[in-house]
Amino acid sequence: MLTDSSTPSTALPRTSGADAIVIGAGLGGLAAAMRLGAKGYRVTVIDRLDMPGGRGSSITQGGHRFDLGPTIVTVPQGLRDLWAACGRDFDQDVDLRALEAFYQIQWQDGSTFTARQSTDAMRAEVARLSPGDLPGYDKFLKDSEKRYWFGFENLGRRSMHRFADLLKVLPTFVALRADKSVYAHAASRVKDERLRFALSFHPLFIGGDPFHVTSMYILVSHLEKEFGVHYAMGGVAAIALAMAGVIQSQGGTLRLNAEVDEILLQNGRATGVRLTDGAVIAADIVVSNADAGHTYDRLLRNHRRKRWTPPKLARKRWSMGLFVWYFGTKGTRLKWPEVGHHTILVGPRYKDHIRDIFIRGRLADDMSLYVHRPSVTDPSVAPVGDDTFYALSPVPHLGIGDTDWQTEAEPYRQKMQKMLEDRLLPGLSDHLTEQLIFTPNSFQTRYLSPYGSGFSIEPRILQSAYFRPHNVSEEAKGLYLVGAGTHPGAGLPGVIASAEVLGTLVPNAPRTRAQRMAAE
Structure with missing residues (x-):
């Protein structure tokens, strides 16, 4: 069942049996809910957005569907295993297309490399x-x-x-x-x-x-x-919707337009959550797909933390921010025939530019771009004859440097447009229609991402595996973490694998008396 927070806010009593709450309907949270549903839990997934998917959601504007986050599927077997664990067939629910050319890298000297x-x-x-x-x-x-x-x-x-x-x-x-x-x-x-x-x-x-x-x-x-490398017809958002369908078929509930304000603990055990509207939902276990930093710094703010204290989180190195320009073009479906589904435009600097982003926190004049043109594979992303694009540039996150995106966003977008016109899409300005911009501020407000980082904690060696926030929390019994900020890490294969790890940690739900009698 899919519900909306516009329903009256009342404290929800816990029903008998085993109930699980998943905070966040990102891909990791949805995969966790599927795993828990397969183990017999009654699952409620809570998300502040109006659709499932988290960073893998989409926005439709003027007939253009902008896939906001991940654009490729690199380990489809992980998804097939997930569906199989739920007694379902992934390929019956999602139309996955293999790409012959994964991406083309283009350098300033005109040389290219096609993977x-x-x-x-x-x-x-x-x-x-x-x-x-x-x-x-x-x-x-x-x-x-x-x-x-x-x-x-x-x-x-x-x-x-x-x-x-x-x-x-x-x-x-x-x-x-x-x-x-x-x-x-x-x-x-x-x-x-x-x-x-x-x-x-x-x-x-x-x-x-x-x-x-x-x-x-x-x-x-x-x-x-x-x-x-694969593309899901309908975008990664189509995978998220298919995941939501599996959860609902298991008897689970997606509660959208609702935000968790606090994880509730009693005697050191997670017992449920309180929403921002005051409603309380009780559960036997709680799984957070919110950013690990947000989970420990905000959702557990009223409880003592042993390992993931605010000072320790502040000392972590966070992934870079992202500046993403989503745009549509009119009458260009047959224009730029050499531009494929994925293109990487390399700027004049590599190491020094990376230092600007991760170490110096400086918004440089030059950039490298990842350009996504899904309309060459999936015409449904744009009106007939038109194109949908996004261009992504890594930038410093909000915790490093002093970039004011209120004033810098449009000048930076214009630099991006000029680079695209000069090197990839000549005449672009004559065909632009719909536009949407995401800055690190957007990631901070839409996804509650600390510092507006694009991928949570950076995967350095001392911030990976054992050193990363664990899938089973040491801060409270019955509390688990999935998603980019926990083990094994960011990326679609990583967040799906985090739910697989969760499945090895959480026992099967105890059966109710009625279930036991039915089995006998």
Whole structure:
């Protein structure tokens, strides 16, 4: 059942049996609700937005559907496993399309690199740019596969909340040189700076600085090779709606336009939540898909915290902010035929620009852009003959530097438009129609993201695995965390995996007397 907070605000008594509350209808929260529903819990998902999906939601404006957050699916098997755990078939609910060309990287000198699933095609791209780097690239692929099996299939799919778990894996971390950064590892294998970029930029998709994030994240290269890159028709928002459908079929409830103000504790155990309208909902367990920082700093503000205290959270390094320009164009469906679904425009600087974003907190004059053109795959995103785009630029989060987005947003958008017109979409200004801008302020107000960061806590080595907020909270019994700010981390595969980890931590719901009698 889907309800709206416009219904009268009254304290809701707890029913008999096992009830679970999930705070936040982001993809991690929805996946958690599905896992809990499959375990027999009566689940209520609460979200302040008017639709499920969180960062994976969408806004429709003037006939253009703007997918606000993630745009690709890289590990569809994780979703298929999730659906299977609920006795459902993912491919019956979601139309997933494999992309032949994943993305094209374009440099200022006119050179390009197109990523594909085929190893032969990728080796051909490497040979075209720098034939001498082929042996190093082959070694990089083997490095990537080793880290995939250890970092994704092993660590990423089990809880890392015990110190003993960390001690067990430390030797492997040392052997795989997890102390090296993603960029440093790429640089040790290939010499061409363009290839070093192509093999090291991926952490930016989960909020990490490639020059500081652990080299374990080179596993993305194998992940793309193993599973490919896909697009869900209807956008990631269509996946969120399908997830909501599964939850409702399990007897769960999505309560939208409602915001949790506090997690309630009694004798050190989570017993429910209080909404901003004063309503109280009781439960046996509480799962927070809100940002881990918001969970501990705001939702548990009236309770003593042992590990995730405000000073400790303030010392954490947070992922960068995002400036996203969503726009529609009129009559351009056949224009710019060389522009595909995903394009990365590389600016004149790499390392120094990353330092501006993550270390100096400076809004630079130059930029690199990720450009999404879903209308080449999914015509439903725009009116007939038109296009829908978004262009994304990493920027400092609100806790570093002094950027005033009230005054800087439009000048920055204009710089972005000029770069697009000069390098990718000539004549763009003649075709612009609908527009929407998200700044770090938007992430802070819409998603309650600390500092307006795009991906919660940055995935540096001492902010990953055991050192990241755990899936089972040490602050209260019966409280669990899923989503980008907890283990294993940000990105669609990560948040779906966080719910899989949750499923290993939460026992099956105890059956009611009526259920036991029916089973007998």
